[in-house]
Amino acid sequence: MTAADTKAAEPPVADSPPPGGTGGPGKDKGRARRPGGSTSGGLLPYFLIGPAIVAIAAVFAWPLVKTVIMSFQDMGRRELWTGATPPWVGFENFSAILADSHFWSVTFKTVLFMVVCVTLTMGLGLLLAMMMQRMSTWVRLLLTGALVAAWSMPLLVATSIFRWLADSDYGVINSTLSKIPGLDFQGHNWFLNPWQGFGVIAAVVVWGAIPFVVVTLYAALTQVPQELEEAAQLDGAGRWGVFKHVIFPVIKPVFQMVATLSVIWDFNVFGQVFLMRGNKPEPEYELLGIYSFQKAFSSSSFSQGTAIALITVLLLSGVAVYYLRQLLKTGEVE
Amino acid sequence: MSAPTSTLKAPEAGGTPPVQPPAKAVLRPDRKKRRIGYNVVGLIAFVMMAFPVYWLLISAFRPNHEIRSYDQSLLPTSITFDNFVRASETRFFWTAIQSSLIICVTSVLGAIVLGTIAAYAIGRFNFIGRKPFMMVLILVQVLPPTAMLIPIYVQLNAMGALNEYWGVIVVYLVSVLPFSIWMIRGFVVNVPKELEESAMVDGCSRMGAFWRVIFPLLAPGLAAASIFALITAWNEYLFAYVLMQDNDKYTLNVWLMNFTTDRGTDYGGLMAGSVIIAVPVVIFFMIVQKKMAAGLTSGAVKG
Numbered sequence: 022m023t024a025a026d027t028k029a030a031e032p033p034v035a036d037s038p039p040p041g042g043t044g045g046p047g048k049d050k051g052r053a054r055r056p057g058g059s060t061s062g063g064l065l066p067y068f069l070i071g072p073a074i075v076a077i078a079a080v081f082a083w084p085l086v087k088t089v090i091m092s093f094q095d096m097g098r099r100e101l102w103t104g105a106t107p108p109w110v111g112f113e114n115f116s117a118i119l120a121d122s123h124f125w126s127v128t129f130k131t132v133l134f135m136v137v138c139v140t141l142t143m144g145l146g147l148l149l150a151m152m153m154q155r156m157s158t159w160v161r162l163l164l165t166g167a168l169v170a171a172w173s174m175p176l177l178v179a180t181s182i183f184r185w186l187a188d189s190d191y192g193v194i195n196s197t198l199s200k201i202p203g204l205d206f207q208g209h210n211w212f213l214n215p216w217q218g219f220g221v222i223a224a225v226v227v228w229g230a231i232p233f234v235v236v237t238l239y240a241a242l243t244q245v246p247q248e249l250e251e252a253a254q255l256d257g258a259g260r261w262g263v264f265k266h267v268i269f270p271v272i273k274p275v276f277q278m279v280a281t282l283s284v285i286w287d288f289n290v291f292g293q294v295f296l297m298r299g300n301k302p303e304p305e306y307e308l309l310g311i312y313s314f315q316k317a318f319s320s321s322s323f324s325q326g327t328a329i330a331l332i333t334v335l336l337l338s339g340v341a342v343y344y345l346r347q348l349l350k351t352g353e354v355e
Numbered sequence: 356m357s358a359p360t361s362t363l364k365a366p367e368a369g370g371t372p373p374v375q376p377p378a379k380a381v382l383r384p385d386r387k388k389r390r391i392g393y394n395v396v397g398l399i400a401f402v403m404m405a406f407p408v409y410w411l412l413i414s415a416f417r418p419n420h421e422i423r424s425y426d427q428s429l430l431p432t433s434i435t436f437d438n439f440v441r442a443s444e445t446r447f448f449w450t451a452i453q454s455s456l457i458i459c460v461t462s463v464l465g466a467i468v469l470g471t472i473a474a475y476a477i478g479r480f481n482f483i484g485r486k487p488f489m490m491v492l493i494l495v496q497v498l499p500p501t502a503m504l505i506p507i508y509v510q511l512n513a514m515g516a517l518n519e520y521w522g523v524i525v526v527y528l529v530s531v532l533p534f535s536i537w538m539i540r541g542f543v544v545n546v547p548k549e550l551e552e553s554a555m556v557d558g559c560s561r562m563g564a565f566w567r568v569i570f571p572l573l574a575p576g577l578a579a580a581s582i583f584a585l586i587t588a589w590n591e592y593l594f595a596y597v598l599m600q601d602n603d604k605y606t607l608n609v610w611l612m613n614f615t616t617d618r619g620t621d622y623g624g625l626m627a628g629s630v631i632i633a634v635p636v637v638i639f640f641m642i643v644q645k646k647m648a649a650g651l652t653s654g655a656v657k658g
Binding site: 084 | 398
């Protein structure tokens with residue numbers, strides 16, 4: 022724990038502007054563009070990236086192609102075990118899925134869940150990061166320590182903890198709430214009502230995501246020139262004005278980047294739901310990832326599973342392209 | 356009673372306040388009050404963030420009869436290692452540790468080797484296709500894992516490779532490869548090119564220059580990247596759960612699910628098992644925490 026504290030003390034302050042990363046975009050750019058600075062190296066670089074390309078093609082690209090192929094076939098248990106080529110069915114999987122009202126409710130739930138989690142994460146994260154600048158040092162150190170501890174919890178462990186906290190019989194949430202006069206939560210099952218259940222799941226997701234957001238935004242906030250803030254205040258800007266016209270423009274690139282990543286991560290939430298429901302999520306707890314998984318591995322209709330996965334990829338591709346463009350803009354990919 | 360003491364003490368303990376305030380007090384009280392407000396919010400946030408971790412530790416060391424009580428004390432009561440003993444005596448605990456170690460270490464070593472040579476290429480050479488390659492590295496990291504899972508399962512099944520270590524190892528290796536390349540590249544570009552060139556002028560081959568000059572300078576970067584990769588691989592459970600079928604081949608994360616049965620959950624054991632899984636991660640995480648934020652935003656994406 023002492024290591025945690027000492028480490029925790031420095032990071033946000035010591036971190037150079039986050040998008041700089043380990044290389045630093047400015048430096049990279051200079052190096053790559055300096056005339057004659059970079060050698061082309063003939064065929065050598067291709068030999069060097071060859072193995073990585075083969076590996077990525079095998080585990081990312083080929084399965085993606087296979088996802089597309091399979092979603093136009095009908096692959097069930099028989100094809101899986103006999104190895105027979107599954108029959109082609111055209112758009113049948115897609116029309117079956119799109120006609121299923123459950124699919125639409127799952128999609129709606131996934132989007133709603135993502136929006137709520139991202140809003141909470143980014144809102145609370147930004148608020149906390151800004152307040153951290155104004156706290157006493159000892160409070161900031163304590164908080165940073167807690168953030169790092171929470172951050173380092175494996176997803177599986179974090180989910181187990183929250184399941185235990187929200188346990189209906191012996192969970193500490195219920196026993197604490199019951200102490201409030203007029204409330205009786207003893208034996209209350211949080212997962213009977215999906216809204217409450219998703220509330221608990223959102224709590225794990227947000228709890229796990231906030232440390233990264235706070236630490237990153239805090240590092241970005243230290244880049245805001247103090248003089249500018251003061252000058253704006255002297256010129257009569259209110260707090261909101263200072264934030265809107267001075268602080269936010271400086272942290273905007275980092276904020277956008279973190280928000281985009283959160284959208285991608287929260288859209289793909291799988292483990293938290295899956296584990297929270299003891300590996301057997303009920304239909305009302307299905308998000309797109311779970312839905313696809315269940316179709317493939319519980320109902321053994323692998324093709325419908327891949328069709329749902331493909332729809333998910335398509336839905337996300339816009340966000341992914343936006344993310345890539347942001348990275349290109351910051352000069353990260355040089 | 357209180358009034359006289361305060362008047363008595365004032366000149367003694369706070370001898371200066373009556374003299375100095377006029378100068379400072381004009382600005383301070385307001386600011387101080389605000390700072391207290393921020394501190395209170397900070398402490399609330401601290402409790403919210405720390406409590407789950409605190410509760411994990413408390414429950415792991417709490418005897419089972421206390422865990423199964425309707426009114427648990429929020430403070431540590433009695434300490435016992437029963438839960439840990441029970442967890443380590445669960446079936447397949449030791450094989451799970453073994454599987455986890457075999458899979459994680461092998462895949463991370465492989466990823467670092469492949470990653471280093473690829474990172475060297477994109478960090479040192481300006482070749483056609485370099486930029487698209489880097490874009491691919493970013494894009495593959497935002498693919499939903501479930502989209503990969505089904506085809507990989509079907510493929511490995513067709514190859515008869517389900518329930519084999521190497522299947523999971525390959526998947527893990529490649530999952531951590533993109534951000535490893537990205538991260539190591541950051542270290543490669545920071546090693547001055549001149550060092551390498553002067554080694555080559557002095558008679559080293561390019562290979563020799565790499566091994567003798569670049570590699571030693573990259574070592575800290577490689578260590579950091581390995582730790583990231585190790586944490587990611589250690590935390591993964593979905594692929595291990597689906598691609599492995601025998602109990603004695605499951606990794607620790609899958610083993611942890613044994614505490615939840617149809618008859619209920621053994622929370623004491625679950626928390627103890629969680630602590631066992633989390634401890635190595637926390638230790639490694641503390642080592643690289645500083646680079647974590649920078650690494651994530653600079654394209655080394657891994658959720």
